[in-house]
Amino acid sequence: MGTWVRTPRSHTVATLSHSAAGDAPERGQAQSAAADGPPSGEEGRAGIRPSGGRDAASDSGSGPSPGSAPQTGSSGDGGAPPPHVWARRLFPTPLGTPFTFCYALTLVATTLFITFGDPAVVTRWLAGSSADVKNLAQEPLFVLFASALFYKGALLSVFTVGFVLVLTALERRIGGWRTAAVFIAGHLFATLATQLTVAAAVALGRLPDSSRSRFEYGIDYGVLACAAALAGVVHLVWLRWALIGGIGTMVLSNLVTLTDPVVDWGHLLAFALGIALWPLLRRYQRRGSAVGGHSAPLRGPRAQPGGAGA
Secondary structure, eight states: OEEEEEOSSSSOEEEEEOOOGGGHHHHHHHHHHHHHSOOOTHHHHTTOOOGGGOOHHHHTTSSOOTTOOOOOSSTTSTTOOOHHHHHHHTSOOTTTSHHHHHHHHHHHHHHHHHHHSOHHHHHHHHHHHOOOHHHHHHOHHHHHHHGGGOOSSOSSSHHHHHHHHHHHHHHHHHOHHHHHHHHHHHHHHHHHHHHHHHHHHHHTTSSOGGGGGOOOOOSHHHHHHHHHHHHHHOSOHHHHHHHHHHHHHHHHHHHHHTSSHHHHHHHHHHHHHHHHTHHHHHHHHHHTOSOTTTSSOOOOOOOOTTSTTO
8 A cells, every 4th residue: 555646747656655654764755756757777666656557768758748849850950941941942833833833834935946946937926026116006915925925045044043033932922923913014014114215216216217126025024023022022131132232233234334225224114113012012921811831931840839849
């Protein structure tokens, strides 16, 4: 027969054997050991055992206990995801970033067509898809969208890598439809503003009539608008101003040299539009209405309430 004593600091129940009155110090030591942790060694042989028939190893950390936080990988990393998870999120995927993924495939197809297609056929397609003054006067809706399906330049270049990284990062933060809206808004706004200026200059005799049919296509206006918009929704302040400073320096330097005045001014307008969209995009982020987990920031596992990580 014995006395069952429940200690306040753990679920351990100790059994203390009744002996002579001279055993009181041993009983006090056994009580203290039961309160401080699971028994081992001589204390276990003295009669102290875990309650409910649980194995002592489960109390010493070999298995999870109820209410404790789940394991999050390596110790000391605060539950941060491994590097390959971050690297994978830098590139578009069909489910995570459908707009960027499908648009990138379209640009790959049209660029291969321009590179390896028959020159006469390619020239005819580009002339019909150019958003110049002449085409805008005849079929504005078609050429405004068709002109964004062709890319000027090599398939693998710094600009194409920037296109993929910028649109992927923006779509993961604000969703596919809003990323498409920012891209289209930048493309339409810069194209219309520059081409209407060209039309006015031709009408005033400042530019020759051949300027009305000058090739006007590409993705640079939309990419610059998305890059400026991305700077407004990133959480790292240094990254925001690095984007603004780097891209802004490039845009302004092109305006100083004026290699292509129409395109260079269009770059500045598209970049300014992306910055002007910051309040709207930030308001959307504050509402927390981003598209599911694809646009949510990547975080490590969160500890359960009441556990070790609470």
